Amino acid sequence: MNAARELQPVQTEEQQPRKSRFAFLEGWLYLLPSIILFSVFVFYPMFRTIYLSFFLADQIGPFEFAGLENYHYILRSDSFQSSIKATVLFVLFTVPATIILALFLALLTSEKIMGIGIFRTFFSSTMGMSVAASSVIWMFMYNPSIGVFSKIAEWLGLPVIQWLQNPDYALLAVSLSTIWMSTGFAYLILLGGLQNIDPHLYENARVAGVSYFYQLRRITLPMLSPTLFFIITVSFINAFQTFGQIDILTKGGPVESTNVIVYSIYKDAFINNDVGSASAQAVILFFCVLVLTVLQFKLGEKKVHYR
Amino acid sequence: MKKLLVGLSVLFVLFLTACSGTESASGTTEDGKTEIIFWHAMGGELEASVNDIVDNYNNSQDKYTVKPVYQGSYEESLTKLKTVAGTEDAPAVTQIFEAGTKQMIDSGNVQPVQKFIDEENYDTSQWEENISSYYQVDSEQYSMPFNSSTPVLVYNKDAFEKAGLDPENAPRTYSELKDAAEKLTIKEGDQTSQYGLSILNYGWFFEELLATQGGMYVDNENGRDGEATKAAFNDEKGQRVFELISDMHEAGTFYNVGQTWDDMRAAFQSKTITMMLDSSAGVKGLVDNADFEVGVAYLPHPDGVDPQGVVIGGASLWMAKDINEKQEQASWDFMKYLSTPEVQAKWHVESGYFAINPAAYEEDIVKQEWEKYPQLKVTVDQLHDTVSSPATQGALISIFPEARQQIVTGMESLYQGADPKEALDKAAAEVDTVLEKGSRSR
Numbered sequence: 026m027n028a029a030r031e032l033q034p035v036q037t038e039e040q041q042p043r044k045s046r047f048a049f050l051e052g053w054l055y056l057l058p059s060i061i062l063f064s065v066f067v068f069y070p071m072f073r074t075i076y077l078s079f080f081l082a083d084q085i086g087p088f089e090f091a092g093l094e095n096y097h098y099i100l101r102s103d104s105f106q107s108s109i110k111a112t113v114l115f116v117l118f119t120v121p122a123t124i125i126l127a128l129f130l131a132l133l134t135s136e137k138i139m140g141i142g143i144f145r146t147f148f149s150s151t152m153g154m155s156v157a158a159s160s161v162i163w164m165f166m167y168n169p170s171i172g173v174f175s176k177i178a179e180w181l182g183l184p185v186i187q188w189l190q191n192p193d194y195a196l197l198a199v200s201l202s203t204i205w206m207s208t209g210f211a212y213l214i215l216l217g218g219l220q221n222i223d224p225h226l227y228e229n230a231r232v233a234g235v236s237y238f239y240q241l242r243r244i245t246l247p248m249l250s251p252t253l254f255f256i257i258t259v260s261f262i263n264a265f266q267t268f269g270q271i272d273i274l275t276k277g278g279p280v281e282s283t284n285v286i287v288y289s290i291y292k293d294a295f296i297n298n299d300v301g302s303a304s305a306q307a308v309i310l311f312f313c314v315l316v317l318t319v320l321q322f323k324l325g326e327k328k329v330h331y332r
Numbered sequence: 333m334k335k336l337l338v339g340l341s342v343l344f345v346l347f348l349t350a351c352s353g354t355e356s357a358s359g360t361t362e363d364g365k366t367e368i369i370f371w372h373a374m375g376g377e378l379e380a381s382v383n384d385i386v387d388n389y390n391n392s393q394d395k396y397t398v399k400p401v402y403q404g405s406y407e408e409s410l411t412k413l414k415t416v417a418g419t420e421d422a423p424a425v426t427q428i429f430e431a432g433t434k435q436m437i438d439s440g441n442v443q444p445v446q447k448f449i450d451e452e453n454y455d456t457s458q459w460e461e462n463i464s465s466y467y468q469v470d471s472e473q474y475s476m477p478f479n480s481s482t483p484v485l486v487y488n489k490d491a492f493e494k495a496g497l498d499p500e501n502a503p504r505t506y507s508e509l510k511d512a513a514e515k516l517t518i519k520e521g522d523q524t525s526q527y528g529l530s531i532l533n534y535g536w537f538f539e540e541l542l543a544t545q546g547g548m549y550v551d552n553e554n555g556r557d558g559e560a561t562k563a564a565f566n567d568e569k570g571q572r573v574f575e576l577i578s579d580m581h582e583a584g585t586f587y588n589v590g591q592t593w594d595d596m597r598a599a600f601q602s603k604t605i606t607m608m609l610d611s612s613a614g615v616k617g618l619v620d621n622a623d624f625e626v627g628v629a630y631l632p633h634p635d636g637v638d639p640q641g642v643v644i645g646g647a648s649l650w651m652a653k654d655i656n657e658k659q660e661q662a663s664w665d666f667m668k669y670l671s672t673p674e675v676q677a678k679w680h681v682e683s684g685y686f687a688i689n690p691a692a693y694e695e696d697i698v699k700q701e702w703e704k705y706p707q708l709k710v711t712v713d714q715l716h717d718t719v720s721s722p723a724t725q726g727a728l729i730s731i732f733p734e735a736r737q738q739i740v741t742g743m744e745s746l747y748q749g750a751d752p753k754e755a756l757d758k759a760a761a762e763v764d765t766v767l768e769k770g771s772r773s774r
Contacts, residue, residue: 081772084414089772168595170604184523190590192748278533278591279744295411297734298435299769 071311078304084294087301095305104281105289105306111196112285116264118200119207123260124253126204127211132245135219145216152209156269163202164189164274192282195275199283203270207263211256218252219245250329258321265314286310366658367397368424368666373409373647374479374683375402381682389669396662398425406647407733410435417441422652424663427478429647430466431732434555436650437474438730443653446472448664459671462641462718463688465725467648469556476667479685480646481613483540484711485632489625491516491526491606502607502629504639506576509607509632513585516606527587529580530608532596533743535736536645537609538565539726541573543643544633549727549735550767556722560729561767565739566753566760572634574742574752581747588747591740611645612711616684619705628707630714641718643726646685684708686715731763731770738762 078095080087099105130148134141151159166173167188175185188198222245230240246253268287271277277284277292284292286306294303374382379402386400403409406429416422418441428436436442449456456464456473463477489499495515503509513528531537539549547569550560580586587605589596597614599605601621609631610618619626633639649670651663669675676687677695692698693712702709718724729735742759746752 081769084411164592168598170595170599170602187588187590190588190747192744276591278740280741280748292737296407296737297731297766298414299734 074304074307074311076304077300078308080301082300082304083298084300091301095301096309099302099305099309104284107281108284108286108289108306111281111283112265112287114196115200115203115267115283115285116261118197119203119264119267120257120260122200122204123207123211124257127208127215127256128253130208130212131215131219132241135216149209149213149216151206152213154206154209156206157273159206160202160270160273163198163205163270167198167274189275190279192280195279195283199270199274202274203264203267206270207260211260214256215249215252218249221252222248247330251331254321254325254329257325258318261317261321262314265310265317365395365397366662367399368655368659368662370398370400370425370427370666371403371409371413371423372400372427373403373406373429374427375404378683381679385670385675385679388675389666392669393665396665398662398666406432414439417652418654422654424652424655424659425666426650426652427647428475428650430643430645430726431736433467433469433474433648434728434730434732437469441653442474442650444472444474445476445651445664445667446474448660449473454668458691459688460686460690460715462715462720462724463644463686465720466644469728475648475650476671477648477688478646478670479613479679479683480644480688480715481611481685482642482644482711482715483537483609483631484612484615484714485607485629486600486610486615486618487607487627487629488600488603488622489627491603491624492627495606499625499627502627504630504632505635506572506632507635509576510580510583510585513580513607514583517585519584524584524587526603527605528585528607530587530589530596530599530605531577531743532589532593532609533591533740534593535732535739538570538573538739538743540609540631540642541576541633542570543723543726544631544639544641545569545572545637546640546721546723548723550729550763553722554725555728556725559771560727561771563735563760563763563767565763566756569634570756571753574746574756576634577743578746578750578752588744612686612708612714613646613684615707615711616705619707626707628710630710630717640721641724642714643724644686644715680708686712729767729770731766734766735763738766 077087079090079092081089081091081094134144134148165171169175169185169187169190174188178185186194188194226244226248227240230244235243266287267285268291271283271285271288272291275283277288287310290303290306290310293299293306370386372379372382383400386398390397401423403412409426410428410432413422413426413428417439422441448454459477460480463480464473467473467475467477485502487502492499492512495512497512497515503512509529516526516528517524518526542549542565547567548554548564551562551564552558552560554560554564577586581588587599589599589605589608593610593614596605596608597610597618600608600610600618603624612628615626615628630639631642649667651660651667655663670679671689673687673689673691673695676689676692677698679685680687680692681697681701687693687698738759742750742755745755745758
């Protein structure tokens with residue numbers, strides 16, 4: 026945004042076309058590094074994916090034009106439908122819970138009290154753990170024969186649940202560990218947002234003698250809304266792209282109950298050597314996320330209060 | 333500041349040149365030795381063992397140097413190989429798991445070792461026939477067997493005794509298996525504290541239980557008489573396997589351990605299950621870690637069926653096609669070294685994999701090991717008793733990974749009360765589609 030604003034006055038200086046052209050080129054020059062990086066790592070792979078989705082292809086490259094066959098095949102297959110269901114459920118399980126939990130923790134720790142740093146470190150610490158490492162820890166905890174959950178259940182006399190082997194619970198179990206993993210990041214962003222709110226507003230509120238919840242509803246949430254909007258959008262996109270914990274905890278099983286679209290793409294591309302079908306799924310996922318993000322901007326941003 | 337930037341740029345350029353300047357995968361070292369790269373998928377303690385063997389080889393002669401590189405699991409290293417195959421960076425020798433055999437042949441980037449066998453009349457009869465025949469296609473030896481394992485029934489002898497079963501006589505048939513599991517299952521109210529049997533949700537075990545009945549996985553003699561076009565595993569032989577799992581799960585004597593080997597082994601060690609199917613390569617670790625007596629027996633089979641033995645699992649070594657003659661010789665020499673009785677004996681003892689050269693079993697270290705772990709011998713005997721046929725040679729298809737996923741999904745649906753026949757037919761239909769799609773690939 027800033028860059029565009031600074032460029033504008035230069036473009037209006039019509040009397041100096043030479044200087045303006047130079048400025049234009051100079052602007053491009055500054056953009057060049059990111060354009061190159063984006064082209065190599067984002068735009069080229071994206072167009073290549075769209076291209077490959079119309080072919081029968083393996084890991085070496087396309088070998089037969091297939092038109093829309095890959096799409097037909099996917100949309101008809103039960104397995105893709107269960108992938109969509111798993112993905113939607115997973116997003117619904119994780120995103121609201123993560124944000125509410127992170128917001129709750131951030132509100133708790135936004136006060137300046139002695140020793141609050143310790144709690145802030147605790148609550149944001151999951152951000153410092155890699156997905157792989159935390160998944161392995163959760164895998165041990167879920168283990169029905171030696172895991173801590175089944176020990177607790179046994180001790181309490183409750184039935185032992187096979188969290189990751191039972192299709193009714195597997196997605197829930199993966200979601201739970203994902204909430205734990207992603208809370209740290211959301212917490213940190215939200216805490217930063219809270220710290221940025223002008224303290225005078227709270228002073229005024231105190232003078233007016235309003236209740237805590239009134240203050241939360243009328244001051245904190247509106248002032249935090251740009252941050253909230255950011256974290257909601259990012260969490261949605263992240264949830265759609267979840268891969269690591271599924272690969273380690275369930276490998277898409279049992280009975281494909283956790284086979285989210287990204288995992289299904291990975292399986293088709295790298296295990297089943299069917300890059301065409303994987304590309305088609307990737308394209309479908311891309312448009313789903315695109316539509317959702319646009320909707321969020323259209324509907325959600327109206328409620329966002331920018332200072 | 334400027335100096336810092338210049339310094340950083342220089343570093344960046346150096347980094348770039350370092351990246352592009354990685355030595356080509358196989359070449360000649362300064363002292364005139366021919367160097368070859370060897371990719372393998374043996375992690376953990378096995379990697380140490382492989383490195384040890386390679387070191388011994390490098391010190392045993394002064395013409396060739398082998399550089400071992402660990403590339404992750406079988407699936408991962410196959411995926412990586414596919415991206416570099418045919419280029420300069422491809423390794424001269426790669427270890428590929430049994431299910432990747434067809435993919436390797438179809439890739440066109442490998443050469444059969446038969447060429448070298450013929451050139452010097454190398455005697456392949458010294459190898460274990462049941463192992464080497466898996467890697468023979470159209471009576472040509474494509475790759476050099478290296479590490480092989482088979483499935484066995486592993487059981488808790490102490491629990492057998494407590495349940496009044498004979499710990500020296502493990503169940504052989506399905507009905508014996510069901511009876512034993514019934515006696516071994518301990519229920520307290522509606523909670524089960526000890527289960528009879530577990531089979532990992534892994535396609536390999538289904539393949540084995542099918543092969544031991546002489547059942548085919550795909551048509552055209554398991555794809556060895558011609559390109560496979562249809563799944564064949566959903567006949568009555570395959571159904572017996574699914575019915576066994578379904579019946580026992582319904583009876584509450586079967587415990588679903590999921591898809592992870594370590595979870596299954598943890599359930600066995602913690603006595604949640606008393607019998608399970610495991611790979612022979614895992615036996616030694618189980619015996620070492622269990623605080624009870626571990627028994628090992630042959631793979632069970634349905635009543636009234638003459639057991640045909642097992643299909644070997646594990647991996648073999650493949651030689652790349654586009655390497656120069658010196659490197660070919662180095663690769664061949666290295667492969668020959670690996671199959672000598674001494675090396676195979678060391679490998680068998682340290683890894684629990686079979687010796688592909690039966691002469692290894694005469695070596696002293698093996699004899700000592702067998703005294704300590706008599707269970708290891710059972711796994712070798714089972715292999716020797718195998719009748720070599722297209723069924724026990726295993727299916728030759730390139731879509732193994734996907735077929736296995738379909739079988740696993742089928743197994744998992746059994747625990748949800750799916751009908752065994754329907755579950756199996758559904759998996760077969762999926763495999764048919766994939767085979768059809770696969771036949772259109774190059």
